[in-house]
Amino acid sequence: MAWIEPEIPAKPKNPLFLCVLSNTKTAHIPKLSAAGKTAELTDYTPAGDAELMETGNIISVPVLPMTPPYDTPTPAIMTRSALKLTGTPYHFVNSGLIVTPGVPCIDLKAKPGEDIREAIAVRDVQGIYERAKFLAKRLRDHTDHVVIGESIPGGTTTAKGVLSALGYDGNVSSSADENPLELKNRVVAEGLEASGLTFGSLKDDPMKAIACMGDPMMPAVVGLAAGFQEKGVKVVLGGGTQMAAVYALIKHLGINTENISIATTRYVVEDKSANFMELAKNLGVPVYVADPGFGKSTLKGLHRYEAGTIKEGAGAGGAMYLAGLHEISQDEFRSEVENVCKVLKAGE
Amino acid sequence: MAWIEPEIPAKPKNPLFLCVLSNTKTAHIPKLSAAGKTAELTDYTPAGDAELMETGNIISVPVLPMTPPYDTPTPAIMTRSALKLTGTPYHFVNSGLIVTPGVPCIDLKAKPGEDIREAIAVRDVQGIYERAKFLAKRLRDHTDHVVIGESIPGGTTTAKGVLSALGYDGNVSSSADENPLELKNRVVAEGLEASGLTFGSLKDDPMKAIACMGDPMMPAVVGLAAGFQEKGVKVVLGGGTQMAAVYALIKHLGINTENISIATTRYVVEDKSANFMELAKNLGVPVYVADPGFGKSTLKGLHRYEAGTIKEGAGAGGAMYLAGLHEISQDEFRSEVENVCKVLKAGE
Numbered sequence: 001m002a003w004i005e006p007e008i009p010a011k012p013k014n015p016l017f018l019c020v021l022s023n024t025k026t027a028h029i030p031k032l033s034a035a036g037k038t039a040e041l042t043d044y045t046p047a048g049d050a051e052l053m054e055t056g057n058i059i060s061v062p063v064l065p066m067t068p069p070y071d072t073p074t075p076a077i078m079t080r081s082a083l084k085l086t087g088t089p090y091h092f093v094n095s096g097l098i099v100t101p102g103v104p105c106i107d108l109k110a111k112p113g114e115d116i117r118e119a120i121a122v123r124d125v126q127g128i129y130e131r132a133k134f135l136a137k138r139l140r141d142h143t144d145h146v147v148i149g150e151s152i153p154g155g156t157t158t159a160k161g162v163l164s165a166l167g168y169d170g171n172v173s174s175s176a177d178e179n180p181l182e183l184k185n186r187v188v189a190e191g192l193e194a195s196g197l198t199f200g201s202l203k204d205d206p207m208k209a210i211a212c213m214g215d216p217m218m219p220a221v222v223g224l225a226a227g228f229q230e231k232g233v234k235v236v237l238g239g240g241t242q243m244a245a246v247y248a249l250i251k252h253l254g255i256n257t258e259n260i261s262i263a264t265t266r267y268v269v270e271d272k273s274a275n276f277m278e279l280a281k282n283l284g285v286p287v288y289v290a291d292p293g294f295g296k297s298t299l300k301g302l303h304r305y306e307a308g309t310i311k312e313g314a315g316a317g318g319a320m321y322l323a324g325l326h327e328i329s330q331d332e333f334r335s336e337v338e339n340v341c342k343v344l345k346a347g348e
Numbered sequence: 349m350a351w352i353e354p355e356i357p358a359k360p361k362n363p364l365f366l367c368v369l370s371n372t373k374t375a376h377i378p379k380l381s382a383a384g385k386t387a388e389l390t391d392y393t394p395a396g397d398a399e400l401m402e403t404g405n406i407i408s409v410p411v412l413p414m415t416p417p418y419d420t421p422t423p424a425i426m427t428r429s430a431l432k433l434t435g436t437p438y439h440f441v442n443s444g445l446i447v448t449p450g451v452p453c454i455d456l457k458a459k460p461g462e463d464i465r466e467a468i469a470v471r472d473v474q475g476i477y478e479r480a481k482f483l484a485k486r487l488r489d490h491t492d493h494v495v496i497g498e499s500i501p502g503g504t505t506t507a508k509g510v511l512s513a514l515g516y517d518g519n520v521s522s523s524a525d526e527n528p529l530e531l532k533n534r535v536v537a538e539g540l541e542a543s544g545l546t547f548g549s550l551k552d553d554p555m556k557a558i559a560c561m562g563d564p565m566m567p568a569v570v571g572l573a574a575g576f577q578e579k580g581v582k583v584v585l586g587g588g589t590q591m592a593a594v595y596a597l598i599k600h601l602g603i604n605t606e607n608i609s610i611a612t613t614r615y616v617v618e619d620k621s622a623n624f625m626e627l628a629k630n631l632g633v634p635v636y637v638a639d640p641g642f643g644k645s646t647l648k649g650l651h652r653y654e655a656g657t658i659k660e661g662a663g664a665g666g667a668m669y670l671a672g673l674h675e676i677s678q679d680e681f682r683s684e685v686e687n688v689c690k691v692l693k694a695g696e
Contacts, residue, residue: 054482089490091454100457102475104483106439107455109448134402135452142437 003330004263004290004321011325012145012234017083017090018224019053019149019315021046021105022217023098024113024121027154029187031180037064042153047101049076049151049314050092056080056343060102065344071301072309073341075265075316078292079149081336082319086326088147093135093224095128096216108132113215116161116191122219125211129223136227146228147263147322149238149315152217159245161188161213163279166248167200170241170279179273188213206252214245221246226255234259236288238318240268240276240311247285263288264317267305290320292337293330299341302334351678352611352638352669359673360493360582365431365438366572367401367497367663369394369453370565371446372461372469375502377535379528385412390501395449397424397499397662398440404428404691408450413692419649420657421689423613423664426640427497429684430667434674436495441483441572443476444564456480461563464509464539470567473559477571484575494576495611495670497586497663500565507593509536509561514596515548516630519622527621536561554600562593569594574603582607584636586666588616588624588659595633609634612665615653638668640685641678647689650682 027033027042041063048063053076058065066073083090094100096110108131114121122128139146152158163170171181192198195212202209210218221237225246228235237243243262251257262285268276269289280287294302304310323333375381375390389411396411401424406413414421431438442448444458456479459471470476487494500506508519519529540546543560550557558566569585573594576583585591591610599605610633616624617637628635642650652658671681 054486087489090486093452094455100455102457102479104441104454104456104479104486106452107442107448108452109450131450131452138402138438138452141435 003293004288004324006288008288008321008324014143015088015145015147015322015325016139016143017088017147017315017319017322018093019050019079019090019151020093020095020217020220021050022096022113022152022215024152024154024158024215025115026113026157026187026215029115032157032183032187033153043098045153046097046151047099049074050101050103050105052076053080053083053314054103056340061099066301070304071345072304073301073344074314075310075312076314077337077340078316079314079319080340081333082323085328085333085336086322088322093220095220106135108220110216110220113158116158116213117187117194119194120211121158122211122214122216125207125219128216128219132220132223133227136224140228140231140233143233145234147236147238147315147318148221148224149318150217150221150242151314152215155215155217155242157184157187158213158215159242160184161191162209162218162245163248164188164192164199165197165202165209165213166206166252167203168248168279168282170275171273181273203252206249210249218246218249222249222253225250225260229256229259232259236318236321237262238315238321240264241274241279244276244279244283244285247283251283261286261288263290263321265312266291267308267311268317271308271311288321290317290324291330292320292334294334297334297338299338301341302337351641352636352672354636356636356669356672362491363436363493363495363670363673364487364491365436365495365663365667365670366441367398367427367438367499368441368443368565368568369398370444370461370500370563372500372502372506372563373463374461374505374535374563377463380505380531380535381501391446393501394445394499395447397422398449398451398453400424401428401431401662402451404688409447414649418652419693420652421649421692423658423661425685425688426664427662427667428688429681430671433676433681433684434670436670441568443568454483456568458564458568461506464506464561465535465542467542468559469506470559470562470564473555473567476564476567480568480571481575484572488576488579488581491581493582495584495586495663495666496569496572497666498565498569498590499662500563503563503565503590505532505535506561506563507590508532509539510557510566510593511596512536512540512547513545513550513557513561514554514600515551516596516627529621551600554597558597566594566597570597570601573598573608577604577607580607584666584669585610586663586669588612589622589627592624592627592631592633595631599631609636611636611638611669613660614639615656615659616665619656619659636669638665638672639678640668640682642682645682645686647686649689650685
């Protein structure tokens with residue numbers, strides 16, 4: 001029984017997983033991001049995700065990998081599980097972190113993103129893009145299939161910002177019980193105004209759309225995709241609306257999209273407050289949808305995914321796609337996720 | 349005809365090259381290091397080496413890859429050539445750089461090293477070691493044979509410092525026409541005094557030897573070697589006296605050295621002012637010696653290696669060993685080095 005749809009390709013020879021970690025001060029706007037106990041604590045979330053993916057626990061940052069009251073775990077547990085089950089080689093990429101993790105990251109020398117209501121949201125977009133492309137060039141002779149995830153709190157708002165600047169309508173997903181859509185819409189409207197932009201006014205200048213309305217994860221993933229594309233390496237963007245925004249940027253830059261697709265979770269696709277599939281269809285990007293079947297789990301925290309509290313992050317959808325490539329079943333995957341949760345809970 | 353002796357092993361399945369880049373303020377002592385036009389300009393040398401290894405040219409830092417009057421090129425040209433000829437996957441590791449390159453590096457969150465005449469030369473030795481070990485754990489399931497190089501100006505003085513603290517005598521090599529041995533001896537003597545140490549007094553505390561007399565490259569390479577050793581991955585340390593000091597640290601830490609050896613250039617071994625082979629014999633480390641045959645080159649700058657001006661660096665000896673593993677001949681290798689030099693010269 002397939003838990004990833006549509007049917008995924010045959011197992012590649014040399015798969016690779018990359019997770020781009022970034023911060024944007026947009027996440028400091030109160031109540032915008034739920035990826036942290038307070039707005040300021042979201043600074044630690046990507047670093048915590050990386051530590052969890054690498055070690056199965058948090059080793060240096062003050063974050064809660066399980067959110068009370070139900071011990072809802074960060075989606076990084078899914079990525080940890082997939083990496084462990086498949087043994088896929090991986091790296092973390094620091095593209096503008098405020099807080100760096102206690103595990104090694106490949107540094108792209110990016111500054112953290114500013115609040116998109118400032119005139120400039122991302123500095124040195126071209127430099128980040130170029131360094132990411134160098135990285136792809138270094139890696140592309142040794143892989144035929146790359147899955148790229150992201151961890152950046154506030155990232156769905158910057159995604160909406162960039163999509164608006166490029167001329168795409170659409171409500172974005174959220175990692176909260178109630179998607180603060182109205183707040184996000186207001187922040188994006190203020191951001192467009194601060195940069196002197198209107199809806200679609202940057203459809204021919206995607207790099208400027210990143211600089212004015214985006215975040216530092218974007219030029220990193222775009223540069224990676226550009227570098228891999230030159231050698232025909234298959235690229236799967238692991239994520240929801242944020243990766244749709246990245247795909248839109250790639251498309252508007254005129255980069256070949258033939259080998260690029262998106263893999264995300266069922267929870268993003270079923271989010272009624274967002275319109276991910278409509279946007280994907282509009283963009284013409286193939287989408288793989290993974291269902292970890294958390295409803296069958298004995299752990300209450302995992303049920304929160306079924307309730308739509310948390311939907312995606314840290315490349316979880318892409319990581320499940322990787323598990324699928326290795327012919328790991330939904331049951332095996334869920335069982336490993338439960339193990340990871342138990343280790344986390346024990347380490348508290 | 350063998351240009352690397354003794355006979356090297358059969359080609360591994362998945363070789364990997366790592367180059368650890370660091371700075372120590374010890375290099376700011378006037379006339380100590382020749383790896384830069386002035387003592388302060390040595391800050392840029394590791395970054396320049398990384399850019400040259402990755403791109404064949406210098407892209408962002410104010411360094412001269414060819415030293416006048418003979419256009420003597422940095423040893424990084426040899427590493428560039430070997431990586432190009434063999435297609436070996438590689439990464440740069442930033443362990444305490446003052447200046448970072450315009451190409452991606454894996455960051456170990458190390459601070460630059462202090463002058464060894466200060467009480468503390470390297471901060472957070474244990475943390476650097478642990479993060480390097482994480483990196484080795486991440487990489488070790490995907491490689492069976494790792495070559496590790498280094499680029500750190502002033503590194504032969506810190507090597508001598510650590511060797512003295514561990515109780516090994518010996519004069520160290522240099523990247524200058526005349527090895528400023530007397531100066532290095534004086535700096536090491538002052539360093540030992542500043543830390544309240546005597547010759548051999550830290551033979552049972554190698555981590556403290558790094559903290560007091562070493563540089564941030566050392567805990568990185570030691571941590572990498574420790575991580576790779578746990579899975580029996582073969583490790584070749586590419587370098588001269590500096591890697592002998594690293595090997596001594598590994599040995600004194602009680603880490604299994606069964607799969608660890610050193611690869612260096614003929615120029616280090618033939619340096620009459622140093623006693624590299626005696627030290628290696630004393631340590632019991634197997635040494636591979638590579639001879640690029642630069643005397644046969646038409647480029648005057650390469651002849652300076654035969655004259656003993658520059659001897660080793662940026663893992664050059666290790667990189668030639670890699671070329672040897674891929675059955676590349678001395679002539680093919682030298683010809684590629686000449687190509688790299690011509691591109692560099694054209695780019696000036």
